[in-house]
Amino acid sequence: MVNFNGTLHDTSSNLLSLENRGYAYGDALFETLKVVHAKILFWEDHYFRLMASMRIMRMEIPMNFTMEFLESEILKTVEANQWTKATARVRINVHRLEGGKYGPTSNDIAYNMVAERLESDFYRLNEASYTVELYKDFYVGPGLLSTLKSNARSINVLGSIFTKENAFDNCLLLNTDKTVVEALNGNLFLVKDQVIKTPPLSEGCLKGIMRKQLMELIEKLEGYTLEEAPISPFELQKADELFITNVITGIQPITNYRKKAFSNKVATLLLEKLNTKIRLG
Structure with a gap:
């Protein structure tokens, strides 16, 4: 299940257009999270890094983009995939709304969240050759x-x-x-x-x-x-x-x-x- 602007979808197919600014110009940011049994590790640090990055990129931060709101959307995505008692990797993608060329017509944003299952709940030392x-x-x-x-x-x-x-x-x-x-x-x-x-x-x-x-x-x-x-x-x-x-x-x-x-x-x-x-x- 994919979270696209708060709505859950079975697949990410047909959700993004060819004019998406993240695709067309790399005008997008992302955060990669580890969610263990419905607990987001280091969530406060992730949230403030995302907000600071959006400000640097001159993106308009929506009024509802609070730490509590985004946390609920992340956990909603995890729950939709039935991983509340497992560990998942969640990627939050934030892109500026399409329109314009290098110069955007708007600084408003859209977001989506994708998740995948991870095997280990905690961190393990990989002692294999690297x-x-x-x-x-x-x-x-x-x-x-x-x-x-x-x-x-x-x-x-x-x-x-x-x-x-x-x-x-x-x-x-x-x-x-x-x-x-x-x-x-x-x-x-x-x-x-x-x-x-x-x-x-x-x-x-x-x-x-x-x-x-x-x-x-x-x-x-x-x-x-x-x-x-x-x-x-x-x-x-x-x-x-x-x-x-x-x-x-x-x-x-x-x-x-x-x-x-x-x-x-x-x-x-x-x-x-x-x-x-x-x-x-």
């Missing part, structure tokens, strides 16, 4: 727009094709200053000795919800220091650990980059604390 490489065909332009979850994801699509063609599990993106920004599907953390490092938003990385959660946990982690600073490609092979974070997977340890193999000690510790936070929350 190899990454740098993607250097195209570069992220650092700036405010790069931090948004918009539909303009060409570099992620092309990087994913490169990843598949070359039998990697993921790729790391560089910005135009040739520093490492993030993975194709999540933020990057690097561990060296007692320092846990992640690129700042000014480098062009996504303003990730899981990034925020882990930074809060790391700041309370005894014996370790959190550092927001650019990461050069040369640092990758010197690191003790590398891991990728997003709301659906949680923490994905990287096992190999080129000739370097990594441990997952800190990733394991943080994952335990993350699951504890979710249970207590």
